[in-house]
Amino acid sequence: MGITFPLDLWGSFQRLKHFMQYLPHAVFAADRTGRIVEVNEALIRATGYTREELVNHPFFQVLPYRGTIGQLHSELIAIEETGSVPAEVEYRNKEGKLAKTKAMIVVPQSDPPLYMVNLFQLNRSTDDNLMEKVVDQLITEANLGVVVLNVRGCIVEISQMACRLLGLERGKVINQHIDKAFAGIPEEHRLVKRELLEGVKMQNKAMSWTNSSQRYELLVDSETVYNEAGQVAGAYILFKDVTNLRSLDQKIERNDRLAMIGQIAAGTAHEIRNPLTSIKGFLQMFQQSFTESGMERERAYTEIMLTEINRINALVSEFLLLSKPRDVQYQIVDLNIVFEEILPIVESQALLHGIDVNYASRGQLPMVVGDNELLKQVFLNICKNGIEAMGNEGVLSIHHHIDIERDLISIDIHDNGPGIPPYVIDKIFDPFFTTKEEGTGLGLAVCQKIIHDIGGQIRVSSKGYGTTFQILLPYL
Ligand SMILES: Nc1ncnc2c1ncn2[C@@H]1O[C@H](COP(=O)(O)OP(=O)(O)O)[C@@H](O)[C@H]1O
Ligand SMILES: [Mg+2]
Numbered sequence: 001m002g003i004t005f006p007l008d009l010w011g012s013f014q015r016l017k018h019f020m021q022y023l024p025h026a027v028f029a030a031d032r033t034g035r036i037v038e039v040n041e042a043l044i045r046a047t048g049y050t051r052e053e054l055v056n057h058p059f060f061q062v063l064p065y066r067g068t069i070g071q072l073h074s075e076l077i078a079i080e081e082t083g084s085v086p087a088e089v090e091y092r093n094k095e096g097k098l099a100k101t102k103a104m105i106v107v108p109q110s111d112p113p114l115y116m117v118n119l120f121q122l123n124r125s126t127d128d129n130l131m132e133k134v135v136d137q138l139i140t141e142a143n144l145g146v147v148v149l150n151v152r153g154c155i156v157e158i159s160q161m162a163c164r165l166l167g168l169e170r171g172k173v174i175n176q177h178i179d180k181a182f183a184g185i186p187e188e189h190r191l192v193k194r195e196l197l198e199g200v201k202m203q204n205k206a207m208s209w210t211n212s213s214q215r216y217e218l219l220v221d222s223e224t225v226y227n228e229a230g231q232v233a234g235a236y237i238l239f240k241d242v243t244n245l246r247s248l249d250q251k252i253e254r255n256d257r258l259a260m261i262g263q264i265a266a267g268t269a270h271e272i273r274n275p276l277t278s279i280k281g282f283l284q285m286f287q288q289s290f291t292e293s294g295m296e297r298e299r300a301y302t303e304i305m306l307t308e309i310n311r312i313n314a315l316v317s318e319f320l321l322l323s324k325p326r327d328v329q330y331q332i333v334d335l336n337i338v339f340e341e342i343l344p345i346v347e348s349q350a351l352l353h354g355i356d357v358n359y360a361s362r363g364q365l366p367m368v369v370g371d372n373e374l375l376k377q378v379f380l381n382i383c384k385n386g387i388e389a390m391g392n393e394g395v396l397s398i399h400h401h402i403d404i405e406r407d408l409i410s411i412d413i414h415d416n417g418p419g420i421p422p423y424v425i426d427k428i429f430d431p432f433f434t435t436k437e438e439g440t441g442l443g444l445a446v447c448q449k450i451i452h453d454i455g456g457q458i459r460v461s462s463k464g465y466g467t468t469f470q471i472l473l474p475y476l
Contacts, residue, residue, distance in 0.1 A: 013038075016110060026119040030059045031112060034069040046122035048094035059117070063103075064092050069115050073105045080104075091119060145218070145239035147192050151232055153178050155192075165218075165241065166191065167211045191220070196235035199224045206242075215422055217243045261431050269320045273313065280309050318442045328371045328453050332476065335365035335375075335411070339398070342376050346383045346396070355390055358397040365400060366409055366475040370454040378450050381443040382413050382469045388436065389417030389467065402475075408456075409475040412468055420462040428460065 017038050020027045026043035030036050039054045047054075047062060054061060065072050072089075079087035089103040101121040107113060138144055139159045145166075146159035155173050163170045166182075173181040182190050191209055193200075202222045209216045222237035283302050290299035343359060350357045368375075386396045399412045420428065427433045429448045434441035444458075451458050456473040 013110060013114075016108065016114065016116070020116070023118075026122045027116060028054065028059070028062065029114045029116050030069050031114060032070070034059045036061070037114065043119070043122070045128055046093070046119075047091075053094070062091055062119075063089055063117070064098070065089070069105075069117075073107065073115060076103065076105055086120065089119075091122065143241065145241070146236065148234060148236045149178065149192070149196060150234045151197065153194060153197060155181060156234065161241075162239070165209065165211060165216060191218075191239070192237055196222050196224060196237060197232055199232070202237075207239075210422075215243075216241055217245070257430070265319045269316045272316050276309055276312060276316075280306065283309070315440055315442075318440060318446055328374065328450075330369055330454075331372060333368050333370045333372050333375060335368060335409075336363055338372065338375050338379065339365065342380050342383070345380065346387070349384065350387055350396060353387055353390070354392050355387055356395045358395055361398060361400045361411075365411075366402075368409065368473045368475050370456075370473065371450075374450045374454070378447045378471065379411070379413070381447050382471070385443060386413060386415030386417065386467070386469075390415050391417070403472065406472075407474060408472045411471045411473075413471070414466060414468040416466040419465050419467055420460070425460065425462060429458075 016029060020029065020038060020040040023040060024042060026046045027040045028036050028043055029038040036054050036057055036059055039051060043049075043054070043062075044051060049061075059065075059069055063072070067075075076087045076089070086102045086104045088100045090098055091101055092098050099122075101119045103120065104118045106116045106118070108116060138146055139157060141160070143161055144159060145162040146157065147155060147162050148157040150156050154175050154177050156175070158168065158170055158173060160170065162168070163173075168181060178190075178192050178194065182192065187193065191207065200222075201224060202220050205220045207218050207220050209218055218239045219242045220237065220239040222235065224235045225233045227233040283305055287299055287302040287306070290296075290302060339359065339361070343357070347357050383396060383398075390396070394416045397412075397414045399414070401410050401412065402408075403410055424435065429444045430441070431445040432441040433445075448458050451471060451473070454473070456471060459470040459472065461468050461470075
């Protein structure tokens, strides 16, 4: 005989519906005429039909059986009684493909009576496979940080990208507690925090993260996951690396600041320079009289004062360049001549510090369109920084290479000084940023402005040891 349930279990059709949804296998309920009255999600997933395509349609949409549902029921019971429980039936998915599954029909004592058709082995639909592939790809390939935690705070899944960024090894941290996986990092600095499991959620939160080699700007989403009973089941966190976008933001901010400083500079630089010119003139007069009257000590003082005034003047000039670089005078510039002219200055400064200069591009540089004097200033500044960074020994090398794809010449100025730490490198082009006691912090800001004005680019790379500045220019 068919299995029947006591009335109290199947009291209402509503309960039957709920019950069906919780079953892991595919189920549908049909009335006496064979019309489908309810389906569960497992059936929808497995067959590829929508709910509407099944409910209110005859059951042979799914089971291509030439008889009534009552006949099918009896047939299955007959097979079950021979011992092969459960029997097999043929089913059809939306694409019309036929396959076999073990099936059992039960008739609960509901009112009106219904046939509850259980299909135990429906093959997973191609959509299910697709979903699995997508999840797999998110975890392994996509450039997305994914971390899934269970309710105990153990890492259930973590994507490759998250591992790379967080400096973890996937095989090691799966099933490991976050306190262990992130040991050594104080709780407040962790990306994956315990509070995720306490219902704290994040949406598009900008966070930064620094691992041993690099600083990342991240956009983070996280959410607590609840089970059907409303209890916390786990949590997940998703993040994208938006370092590029953020550094663009920072560049814009820096340019704004530069423009503002420029305005102030333009307004005050002349005010400083004019009085300086008269002070300088009178000092020179004093100097002459002191010389004539043999006042050697006083003459020496004026000497010092004049040097200091020249320093102020130089500073103000740099300052002015920032605001309104002397209008670029476009001309065809032979970079070879530029370097022939600045090398003696660079070499004499290098010599003072016991540094060798290796200029490898003699006579090989192309012509560019730019401004002779301003370009000299750029290369001098960068060479000077290199020499200052190396201290009392080292090699300053000047090479070039052609970026064929973008039609740019790159002049590469490399020093083997201590390098620029990652937390500093973002700031070196900011006006007034300096790490030197005697520095102005204007050198690179001015260089950047000049190169930018003539359509080029400055890049810096410094990995741990040594620094290379690349000055990229369109060439002829
Ligand atoms: N070649 C280099 N090696 C290491 N640090 C450098 C180098 N070039 C520039 N810097 C850093 O960038 C900062 C800003 O440089 P710059 O704008 O020329 O100003 P200044 O030389 O007056 O400090 C320097 O103080 C230094 O910290
Ligand atoms: Mg400098």
